[in-house]
Amino acid sequence: MDGDKIKNEDQAKNKQCSNQKASNQQPGFQSVASQSQVIGACGIAGCSDISLPGSSSNDCSQLAVPPCGEQVTPQQTVQLPRSHRHSVNGVGTANGAISISSPVNAVVKASSTGTLSGSPSQFYVHSIKQESMTSPSASDFFVNFPTLVCSNCKGPGLGNSGLHTSTCSANLFKSEDSGCDSEFVKSGQAFFQSSSLLGSSPQNQGQAVYNWQATKTSVKERLAFLYATGTMTDIQFKVGKQPSQQIISAHKFILSVGSAVFDALFNGHLATSDTIIDIPDVEPAAFGALLRFLYTDEVQIGPETVMTTLYTAKKYAVPALERACVDFLKRNLSPDNAFMLLTQARLFDEPQLAALCLETIDKNTSEALAADGFTDIDLDTLCAVLERDTLGIRECKLFSAVCRWAEAECLRQNNMPPTSENQRRVLSQALRLIRFPLMTVEEFAMGSAQSGILEDREVVELFLYFTVNPKPVISFSDVPRCCLTGKEQVVSRFCQIESRWGYSGTSDRIRFMVNRRIFVVGFGLYGSIHGPTEYAVNIQIVHMDSTKVLGSNDPTFQCDGTTSTFRVMFKEPVEILPNTSYIACATLKGPDSYYGSKGLRKVTHESVSSGKVTFQFTYAAGNNNGTSVEDGQIPEIIFYT
Template sequence: MERAVEQPIKRLSTHDHNWQQSCQSVRERNTMMYNNELMADCHFLVGRPPRVERIPAHKYVLATGSSVFFAMFYGSLADHDENAKDVEIPEVEPVAFLNLLKYLYCDVVEPEPDSVLATLYVAKKYMVPHLARQCVQFLETSLTCKNACVLLSQSRLFEEPELMNRCWEVIDAQAEEALASEGFTEMDYDSLEMVLGRETLNVKEISLFQAAVRWAEVECSRREIANTSGNKRKVLGKALQLIRIPSMKLDEFADSAAQSGILTLQETNDVFLYFTAQNKPDVPFVQNPRRGLQPQRCRRFLSSAYRSNQWRYRGRCDSIQFSVDKRIFVAGFGLYGSSNGAAEYKATIELKRNGVQLGQTKTKFYADGSSSTFAVYFENPIQVDPEAFNTASVILDGMELSYFGQEGIAELMVGNVNFQFQCSSDSTNGTGVQGGQIPELIFYC
């Protein structure tokens, strides 16, 4: 978000007779009046005890920036008594109200992570749409798997469909991490139902069940009731049936869900029979696995080749830099394997931005000796934000002779995402834009 550089605001008194001479613009003069008792003709008592602040303001400035303030001070219901009482707004946080005034007086938008939701609330309350848009943009740029669930609830509350869509993109792609976040337990019940019923979540069903149990435990605390299995079942209500328990693995069900106390004895027995019996009983849960997101592949070479002794690994690093114009979630890389028959490889894949590691996975994959690519995945998809360049790297240990890519493309579109590639100084094995390893980026968007 673009932020104005704010100079320290001078506090004035009636003894400062010539302060206007140093302020050349209307904005500068209004800025001098921000949160200032000088000529203040209204006051607000903001917040709840013991953190109530009395904040001075000027009716004219407020009314020219907000139709709500105009109605309050100059509409048919306005109180024209000069000795009118302070306006009490206990449901608004003082820092958020000051952010609103700073925008109205100074044309400055400065939401911070800790206050942006409260600022969005007050911008909506007093119908200041530009400030609200700036708050939403700030939330979109700061959106991660850690806060996506709680922002989903807030975007529904504030009726912000674009922000809601951005939240779903993160929750779908990084569901395992989003469901494990503290923000998941802070969701309202309707949002919980939406998540549990989501077809496109990339998540293990056992992870969804465990997350729902954690939500229920916190909900019991919010309602000030005992944290018993029966109460957890009660607060989950119909949302429990949205968890696709029959699509769990048998050992996952036996070791977790079956012993949680959340399910009835009849449900537990029926699910065990569903897993093991030839004649499967009816169960009150959706049986089909979730579809999840379908990964896309950015293929950066037009062809692959093999020439004797031309491409070897020997534990060296193959790297390429790339940027995108939209937020994506990198799930893994497609890699070339042995050109000399079937072979197993140890692979270390890594993603970095500005030298900071975003994710790393050490694993194995089997190459069948063909020129096909072989997918190697990170433990969880990694969020990649637009514009800045990121470094994709791999170190392979296995059969040295390999296929390699050629006729590389420096810029290409995959769906609605634009990819740009450039050589990386981390590459010590010859991979670059025109040829080499890491032929594919596997991603969600």
Template sequence: MPKQGFDRNCEMRASSMDDLTLEMRSGISFDKSDRSRDFYRITRSDSRGSVECCTNSATLNDGNQQMLNTKRVNNRQANKGEKDGKQLCPKNSFGFGAVDKGNDKTISCQNASGGTIGWQASFQTVRDRLSYMLLNETLADVFFLFRNSDGTLQRVPAHKFVLSVGSSVFEAMFRFDETTNNSLGRSNTFQEIELVDVERESFEALLTYLYTDNTQTTINKDSVMSILYTAKKYAIPGLESACISFLETCLTCENAFMLLAKARFYDEERLAKQCLEIIDEDAQEALKADEFVNIDHETLCLVLKRNTLRVKELTLFNAVKRWAIEACRVEDLHPSPENQRKVLGSALNLIRFPLMNPSDFAKHVAPTKLLTSEEMVNIFVFYHSENGQQSSSLPYSLCYRGLYTPEMFVNRFQRVESSWGYTGTPDRVKFMVDTPILVLGFGLYGSNRDSCKYSVVIEIINFTIGKLIATNECQFVSDGSASTFRVMFDEPVEVLANVTYVASANLSGHESHYGSKGLRKIKLERPGRSDINWHFQYAPGSNNGTSKLKNKIMSSRQGGKQKPLKKPKADEKQLTEDDIKFKQEQLEQQKKIKEMAEKAKDKKGLIGGGIKKSGKK
């Protein structure tokens, strides 16, 4: 190849439509048939050196390439200087500028009207210049072809150098072509490559990233999956990461299963983990999504194996049955119990039937005939056996789901007081949440003195229907501190949204600390998920003096930051109905204590003696 630039005695000619050659007086010539390159015309106007850029463009018209006509320019004539000896620098054929021999200074390349020559001068940074080259045929040496729905081809220009710098796949592709001469033309000609498994819009988004590092204008909900596939195909990690980050911001329980399947397909462990966490927390809503029935069998089994799903087994069974019906439709099978069982395969045994309520199993599972008669008999035997005998013969897990979700706590009291006595009646308070939760237990205040042992019965009652839904009787030992002590139910208790419940704790033991200035409303903030709003109310009936302002119970299960929905007033000057009831119960409590004291006093008088005072009360 000759040196770039023109010798003073060179002449450039456009000889024909099919060929363009550069002839040198030395007899050296080389092919310039590449229609996509620029060539330059050197002229002399008004005794001033100038370089004008002409684009040798190539367009596709009815299958024929056409070239812009160019004027033959005698470079020797262009370099005839005036008496002052001005000449063009031989290297300025590519726009490097002209040298003023008389004044020994470099002058900018300008045309006769004084304007700057070349598009390069309009851009100050490499990024700006590459942005100009994006989807531009200027100097393009590769064209990607995309077939439209009507069969026509659409050409997308690109530059091998830029693609190779940004993608190892492109580098290997172009290096292989040059090494084996397997390209559509030689290295100094453009190459055409038809892509059949990539969408044009996604490929242009890929080019935009390679040329400009920009993803904000190309990635959206409609294009992100296609762009991620294209980025994976051509091994562009930066674009892959941008797509994954975008998907993480869009992740909800409605699309969690769809994104989980995609994340596993593309081997994106971070995204898959986040999808599973969302499914664990909101399994009931996630299973309702239309995309659930479209996940693959392996992903279905992965979800069914999880102990962290917060969902009932019956709900899980109904969702799996929906999946089986859709799988039969896809495989063109009649959705009979036998075919549903066939498409489910090992997934069926991942449902924990023994943990279902026996009546739910008999009413909703047995009629579907997805289980054999022998399997149903074994499950019914398990229900009626003592302590789950013969459980070892069952192929189902007996581990309850949802036990390993992060524990969180709610403390509604702003102050701890003492002393709180016990009369055999429970401390009770009504509560309601706006999000389904699992209640693990209560935090109860203990002794206000030394170590003391307490017996307690805790309960949760559905106030709306008056039904006891959970109870537990146990003991705990207090160390005399003002902190609370965990008293747990045997199993997590499901609490539905917007349903009023009563939390009850009946303690027997020494006087204890108690909470005061209780908040009526609390907002529990959960990073990355919706907040949980708690509402506490006075529980009518026998409640040992408990109100929404004073109580022994510090409701459990939530943690993180919490704050009142409405800032409580420091002093309630106007008594509410709840406050009046609380005052009345206080008076009754004081009256009862006074009566008990009088009876004790009378009893001492009857036996003719008193209690000897001691240093210990």
């Protein structure tokens, strides 16, 4: 009997809630987020209902929430449809306030004051009792809460205002189940001045309207508010492709002011009348970055979105955002990504960025070719690189890298097996850009000649070029790259050889300077006085002023016990600039060796093909195992001009 009575009372309450809601909904009563949203629609004390665009029902009784005005316990779980939000942490009047120290899903009667306790959870501050706002008093209505949580990204902050996680761009008041409230939630306190609650106009028929315009002190703030909340939007874009396609709303006027393309689209002779515009070729994140820039002048790009944002900025003719993207790429350019960015720069017609990428590749050729991005470039980009005279790498190493690219290209083309015939086919005109004549005959014989990529006729032609005079005309260029001619040269700094030189883990070091640009590829070192022996060695070239290690290697070398020097090579050539001090270092592990004496401070090396190079040797201060200008290790420097 009592149960039936309670049930009937609840049904009466729900009916009253539904009827009251229908009578109280007015078009002038708006929230900060949408023109059609109603706060506290039913007007019953403690009701947590808020109607949203697309809602199928505004009746509290049809939702899994307590009846209007009923007290519930803290931390009670409320399951809500996607089209509604019914989770209020406090309801008060203009004459009082409710302080909530730890937001929970609970409904509080309008007359209540005090504090609720419980575990923090997602929260929304909605219901403001309509009748108490019709004639607001001088007092202010506010709700305190210490912890802000975005219901989409779980991060703290204010929706599109940027204080929550950077990847979240959701708004609280949307029919979709995501977002934050950028206006009701600020600095841990929702604060509503009575002057911001308007009433008594014929349009709102005495209902309270949130005057958001009064809180914005600049055009930028007002536009940022429109961007963050979607207020008064008049156009929608269907951006991207499924399954990541998104519907994004905007304002025609703002887009037209910032983009000539949008201006023509909305206001030109062939202006569209569509209310939803499909943009399948643009990523949603990139389009969002474009809108943010047009509304607020803010640039939000990252490594993952910069290229798609650059494409979008070009598509809609927003040069300021284009420049921001290019500047970002310049700041983050490195040998590891130089080839990837070069491909994109050529695709988007950014000649300045392309030139910077090529310059980076020239200065760090070996490192750039070793990066994963090299094998992903297209054939045209590969040819553009191979045409350059300024690559800082030996041609045999360049050929090896090109073979790696050809293998990857075979797999991209219908998983073709990477045979030598198929590699030659995919290389096409790029093969003619390899400068085989720049190799030594040994490099060619051990590598390119045995690769199978060259035809027999071409191999014979190149061997004749290497071995006969006058040299025959061939189909491959012999123009030097980066002044690396193919002929090694060696400078020796000692006049006499002595024995014995010991090693205890300290580096032998000598300082040197040259009068013209060269590329050092290795050192000649003395070997053991005790017969054939293997040494472990570390070699380095250090820029003296900056102490930067420009080149290093950790090989082993075999000596035969004679006074001959033994070659220890760097992985790649090290560029040596004129009139700059460098330190040559060698750390040997092994038995006592020969050493040089009667050293020369100045040595001029001359060759018919490259002219003169003058070396000046000086003492390298610090621990150097006794090596000096007069005697010690590192008798030879091997170089190209």
